[in-house]
Amino acid sequence: MSGEMYDADAPRPAILRTGGIESRPRSALEGYDISIQYAPNTSGGRAYFSQLYARAPTHAEIIPYPTTLRFISTSVLYFDLTIDGPKPVTFAPGTTFDIWFPFVLDDTLSYDLTIGFANEPIGPLYAKPFDNVLHYKLPGFTALPGQTLMAEIDGNWP
Secondary structure, three states, X not given: OOOOOOOOOOOOOEOOOOOEEEEOOHHHOOOOEEEEEEOOEOOOOOOEEEEEEEEOOOHHHOXXXXXXXXXXXXXXXXEEEEEEOOOOEEEOOOOEEEEEOXXXXXXXXXXXEXXXXXXXXXXXXXXXXXXXXXXXXXXXXXXXXXXXXXXXXXXXXX
């Protein structure tokens, strides 16, 4: 980590109606680098991203491979995204998440992203690593003020 300071309570810029980029320093995301290029939306400039949080799975959340059960994947990242503002924000299709990992991803695996607590569950969406980055393109979705979108990325064995 670079040692940069991050003030989680600092004012956040408005979500632009035409779209924009949201990210936080790696020091605020447990070393991960998450960049969200959000699509045009209904914000009206009065909503903002109040939280972007990331964490690695705990040892208990990682399923060993091979398993005797029917599991074919294991968790590699959990992250949350929360907006605040006076009303729900609907994003057009095309919001992208680019996620760099502070450890080397196995490029023989595919990685699926699922997001809960939007107006409808999102995913699973699949990606293969390129330069240790996973790239996901989301369908349209609606986020409710104060309702945290909870995301999980799992690595899937062939």
